[in-house]
Amino acid sequence: MKASFERRRIIALAALVCVAAGSAAGLTTGLVSCTPADKPVEARPLTAAEAQRLAGMQARNFKDGRVGVRASLGRPGAEIKLAGWIDWRRPLTYLAATAPAPGPDDGLLQAVPGIIATRPGRADGGLPPAAPPAKDWRVRPSTATTSHPAPIDSFVALLFTIASDRPTDQSGAVADLLARSDSRWLGTDRVADKTVDVLLGPAVPPQPKPTATPHTTATPRPTTTPKPTTTAGPTATPKPTTTASLTTTPKPTTTASPTATSRPTGTGVLPSGPAAVGPASPTPGPNSLAAMGGAVRYWLDGDGRLHRFEALLGKDLPVKVDLTREERPEIVAIDALGGRTTKPRQVNAEEAEALALMRQRNRAAGGGRITLTVPMLPAGMLLANGWLDWRQTVAYIGAYDMDRKDERVLMRANRGGVTVRNDGFTAGKPPPLPPPDGQWQTIPWTARGDELGGLDLDLLLNEALAVSGTGEDDAEALREAALWLRRDTLAGGPVNVYEIQKGADVGGARGAARMRYWMDRTGVLRRLELRTRTGAFAQLDITPGDVPALTRPRV
Numbered sequence: 394m395k396a397s398f399e400r401r402r403i404i405a406l407a408a409l410v411c412v413a414a415g416s417a418a419g420l421t422t423g424l425v426s427c428t429p430a431d432k433p434v435e436a437r438p439l440t441a442a443e444a445q446r447l448a449g450m451q452a453r454n455f456k457d458g459r460v461g462v463r464a465s466l467g468r469p470g471a472e473i474k475l476a477g478w479i480d481w482r483r484p485l486t487y488l489a490a491t492a493p494a495p496g497p498d499d500g501l502l503q504a505v506p507g508i509i510a511t512r513p514g515r516a517d518g519g520l521p522p523a524a525p526p527a528k529d530w531r532v533r534p535s536t537a538t539t540s541h542p543a544p545i546d547s548f549v550a551l552l553f554t555i556a557s558d559r560p561t562d563q564s565g566a567v568a569d570l571l572a573r574s575d576s577r578w579l580g581t582d583r584v585a586d587k588t589v590d591v592l593l594g595p596a597v598p599p600q601p602k603p604t605a606t607p608h609t610t611a612t613p614r615p616t617t618t619p620k621p622t623t624t625a626g627p628t629a630t631p632k633p634t635t636t637a638s639l640t641t642t643p644k645p646t647t648t649a650s651p652t653a654t655s656r657p658t659g660t661g662v663l664p665s666g667p668a669a670v671g672p673a674s675p676t677p678g679p680n681s682l683a684a685m686g687g688a689v690r691y692w693l694d695g696d697g698r699l700h701r702f703e704a705l706l707g708k709d710l711p712v713k714v715d716l717t718r719e720e721r722p723e724i725v726a727i728d729a730l731g732g733r734t735t736k737p738r739q740v741n742a743e744e745a746e747a748l749a750l751m752r753q754r755n756r757a758a759g760g761g762r763i764t765l766t767v768p769m770l771p772a773g774m775l776l777a778n779g780w781l782d783w784r785q786t787v788a789y790i791g792a793y794d795m796d797r798k799d800e801r802v803l804m805r806a807n808r809g810g811v812t813v814r815n816d817g818f819t820a821g822k823p824p825p826l827p828p829p830d831g832q833w834q835t836i837p838w839t840a841r842g843d844e845l846g847g848l849d850l851d852l853l854l855n856e857a858l859a860v861s862g863t864g865e866d867d868a869e870a871l872r873e874a875a876l877w878l879r880r881d882t883l884a885g886g887p888v889n890v891y892e893i894q895k896g897a898d899v900g901g902a903r904g905a906a907r908m909r910y911w912m913d914r915t916g917v918l919r920r921l922e923l924r925t926r927t928g929a930f931a932q933l934d935i936t937p938g939d940v941p942a943l944t945r946p947r948v
Contacts, residue, residue, distance in 0.1 A: 436577040439592065441568070443578055446697040447594050448568035453697045454556035458482045461720030462552070466544060466712045473498055475548075477521050480724045481556035483734065486549060487525065487724045489516035501525065503727055504549045508928050509535050510729055525727050531796070532729045532929045533772035544706045551596060552714075554686070555699065566601035574599065574680045582692060584700040584715070589692045595685030596704065728922075729768055729929045735878040737904040740891065745872040747916045748891060752862035754916040755783050761938040763857070765790065767849050767923075767931040773797075775850065777804075779824050782940045783861035788854055789943040791817075791824035803828065805946060806854045810837035812946060828946035835948065849925040853933045856908060856921055878904060881911070883920055884936065888913050890922075 439447065454460075459482075464475040470493070477488035485505055492498035499515040503525065510532045516522070536542040537550040559567075577593040677683035692701035703713045726732055740748065765777040779790030786808050793801040798820040805812045805828065812835045818824050841851055871893065878890040892898075892906035909930075911920035921933040 436579050436593065439572050439576050439578055441572060443590060443592060444568040444572040444576070445564065446590075446693055446695075447571055447576065447592055447691065448564045448598065449697045450691065450693060450699050451555060451557035451598065452559060452564065454699060455481050455558045457698070457718065459721045459724065461717030462486070462488060462714065463717060464488075464548070464712060464714040466548060466706070467710060474519060475502075476519050477502075478720060478722055478724050479552055481553070483724070483726075484553055484556070485724050485726050485730065486552055487521055487726075489519060489521040490545070491515060491519050502545070502549075503530075503730055504535070505726075505730055505928075506550075506553050507535050508730065509533055509546060509549065510727060510929070523722065523725075525725060527728070529795075530727055530729055531773055532768035532927060534770070534927055544710055544712075547706045548712055551689070551704065551712075554597060555702070563601055567598050570599035570601065571595075574685065575682050579690070584692050584694075585717075587694050587700065589694045589700055592691045592693060593682070593688055594691055595682045595687070596689045597686030599685055728766070728932055731930055733879055733881060735890070735904045737876045737878055737892075740872060740875045740877050742868070742872065744877055744889070744891070745868040745875060747912065748871045748875055748893070748910075749866040749868040750916055751866075751910070751912060751918060752860055753865060755918055756861045756863065758915075758917045758937045759784055760935070760940045762936045763788065763790065763933055765792070765850070765853060765931070765933045767853070768925050768927045768929040769794070769849075770927055776821075777850070778821075780940050780943060781857055781935060782943055785943065786858050786861065787943045788858060789824055789828070790854075791820075791822070792850065793820040804854075805943065806858065808858065810835060810839075811841065811851075811854075812836075812948070814946070826941055827944050830947045833946045833948040845926055849923060849931055853921055853923050853931055856923075857933055857935070860910075860918055860921075874899075876903060876906075878909065883911055883913075883934070886913055886919075888919055 459478060459480045461478055462476065465472040466475060467473055472493070474491045475488045476491070477486065479486040483505075485503065488502045490498060490500050490502060495515050497513065499513065501512040501514070501516060501521050503510045510530045512526060512530045514529075535546045535550065537546040542550075571594065574595065575593075576595065579591040579593055582589055582591050682688040687704065690703045691699055693699055698718060699716055700718070701713070701715050703711065706712050760781045760783040763777075763779055763781045765775070767775040767777075769775050774795040775792055776795050777790045777792035779788065781788045788804075788806045790804050790806075791801065792804060801816050801818060801820055803814045803817050803824055812833050814829070814833045817829045817832075838851070838855070842848055847855075874895065875891055875893045878892055881888050881890055888911045891910045891912065892904065892908065893910065894901065894906050898906040905924075907924050909920075909922035910918060911922065913919050917935075917937060919935055919937075921935075923931045923933075925931045
């Protein structure tokens with residue numbers, strides 16, 4: 394877990410070299426004003442004890458896990474308020490943004506390192522609802538590692554950075570480096586009825602030189618598309634099936650699904666803008682705060698708990714954050730960020746047998762209505778609905794961009810490929826039956842895709858078609874390859890959520906496989922979940938029932 398967390402944390406660290414746009418001196422004379430004017434205190438170097446507390450701050454935050462967050466971003470009178478919670482162990486943050494006046498800067502935000510999900514709308518009472526809304530989320534990669542990050546993305550990256558599961562035996566070496574750095578003690582203050590020290594320190598604490606080659610114990614969550622596998626459906630070893638060819642990596646075409654042609658839709662929460670401002674400065678010295686991610690002002694109590702911090706995210710864009718450490722609610726992630734916390738374990742014999750019989754049970758169920766939700770690059774969400782026929786190995790859907798409903802495509806998929814037609818239906822409505830005549834193009838699976846590999850929409854449809862058959866899979870092999878992740882509910886009924894490692898997943902972290910399978914108590918698949926090229930999750934939900942004749946369209 395620790396190695397996995399550290400790798401995910403790199404995403405949050407990468408763009409913080411300029412997170413505090415002012416230098417240490419600039420912050421000391423600008424934002425820093427924490428002692429009464431009649432009791433001036435001159436900044437001084439950290440003592441050994443103060444350096445040790447600052448060095449242990451990240452580990453303390455990680456150990457505490459969840460805290461409340463109250464922040465203001467911007468100058469007084471024009472600041473945007475942010476309120477909610479962060480879980481540093483998962484890691485996950487859930488916030489509501491409230492502008493001075495109702496408008497487009499209001500909204501909900503959930504984020505994991507590297508991924509931002511936003512939903513427009515003003516939250517009642519300034520706090521996000523405990524149960525996040527299920528719909529209308531936009532998902533995008535964080536801009537924190539780009540040359541022009543959005544302020545909210547830099548803020549979220551800083552939130553994640555102030556916690557770490559770094560081994561405690563490194564804290565002494567980090568404290569020594571901090572004591573020799575430009576970090577400073579600025580004075581004392583009172584926060585939450587506690588006397589705290591106010592310290593000027595780095596956004597990214599210095600890293601001691603490794604004494605040995607670290608041993609990698611886990612693989613980070615993938616944020617790009619892994620190479621596709623040749624195994625269709627839930628089995629540990631490739632077996633020939635009637636739909637095995639559907640997982641072949643396709644090539645790009647001009648008529649690909651909306652995932653290939655989507656446009657940015659914006660963040661939906663907070664205006665974007667650069668985090669670093671002003672002319673380029675000379676290369677900072679190794680002890681300077683600029684060389685450690687920039688200067689941040691920390692309010693630390695005697696136990697090393699952080700209660701407040703301040704920084705500059707851009708010119709005239711200060712951020713002030715209070716951490717309410719008595720707030721420790723469990724944060725539920727939206728489906729696009731993985732849903733409830735997983736507790737991976739190997740499947741038992743009964744579960745492995747149920748997975749081995751899933752294809753047969755799906756085929757016996759026949760199919761039903763399907764809905765799809767697919768996060769798209771560079772931003773936005775693709776929605777689709779239609780039908781899946783497991784007996785005929787056919788799916789028929791109408792797909793559209795949630796924010797550009799004029800971008801619509803009808804798709805009929807089978808074992809050989811897809812037949813597509815632009816337009817021809819109303820966004821949000823079922824695709825027409827029979828399909829409209831004319832303007833269809835048939836494309837084999839091997840001719841679809843782009844430079845990143847198979848399209849996320851295609852991969853979901855491929856797997857949905859593949860998990861139906863007359864043969865039983867190898868239960869013993871599944872006991873080795875499959876993991877039980879959690880028990881959950883879907884459409885009001887209980888389900889078990891599994892993952893099955895195959896192809897590029899093998900050897901990766903537990904719980905980080907590309908595909909997840911949600912199975913109901915009858916052993917029928919109710920949801921396919923795909924870790925997309927954005928790093929977020931896409932869902933294909935199946936509601937078993939009668940399936941109309943999904944006739945081939947007249948091209």
